[in-house]
Amino acid sequence: AVIAEHVRMLHKAYDLVFTSGGIGPTHDDMTIDGIALAFGRKLEHNESIAARIERAAGKAPNASQLKMAQVPAGATLIDAGDLWFPLVVVENVFIFPGIPELLRKKFESARDRFRGIPFVIKRVYVTRMESEIAQHLHDLLAEFPELHLGSYPRIQEESFRVMLTLESRDAGYVQRALDSLLGRLPDGAVRRVE
Structure with a gap:
């Protein structure tokens, strides 16, 4: 049973x-x-x-x-x-x-x-501490509740402090979420986006 x-x-x-x-x-x-x-x-x-x-x-x-x-x-x-x-x-x-x-x-x-529709993933490398951007991440998920959002602190990295991953099967949804995230983060906080 x-x-x-x-x-x-x-x-x-x-x-x-x-x-x-x-x-x-x-x-x-x-x-x-x-x-x-x-x-x-x-x-x-x-x-x-x-x-x-x-x-x-x-x-x-x-x-x-x-x-x-x-x-x-x-x-x-x-x-x-x-x-x-x-x-x-x-x-x-x-x-x-x-x-x-x-x-x-x-x-x-x-x-x-x-095999199905593959996930689309964007990686954002952030120079700020995770605790400094946590509220931005909460707000992003409130706006994009279907987004798979990962936050991975990197203590040993010199060029960034946190790698964020944004995932969905909908490429447009990921792009809109990425644009929203980039608009939320402080100036200079993003090292690169892949």
Whole structure:
């Protein structure tokens, strides 16, 4: 129920959700069950996955192995290159294995599906202390609430004290926020903008 609750919440809040682990043959592998519950779907035996398990094992799969052939009804299966087990997807939830090497291979085989509108980022190098510009940053976020604004003090740098990052998928939004920020900061406070 905990997995289902979190998946339900994340599914609604994000474009893509990745899970990792809990899809194997043992009693504690509960991710598939939780995702099925999150979407109100029954688990179905997938004959294609069962056949893949049999080919990989070289013999008829046992009950524990067949547990891995259970997927939520209506799930999409994405071939994972040279791996015997496909990537299972339910709506916007991608179900990855927990073993790091397998996760990486499955991600790489499906990564083109994750491409979207890239983030636009502007970096502003400021010569003032973070505490001196903090109010300007608060005001900027009040004006541009969808902006991802990062503030990174740099103690060892000689040419600047803080690197600010302004990020969004909307280039025009970032530019308007940048223009507003530059208008707010004191004269001479900006070393450079990238």
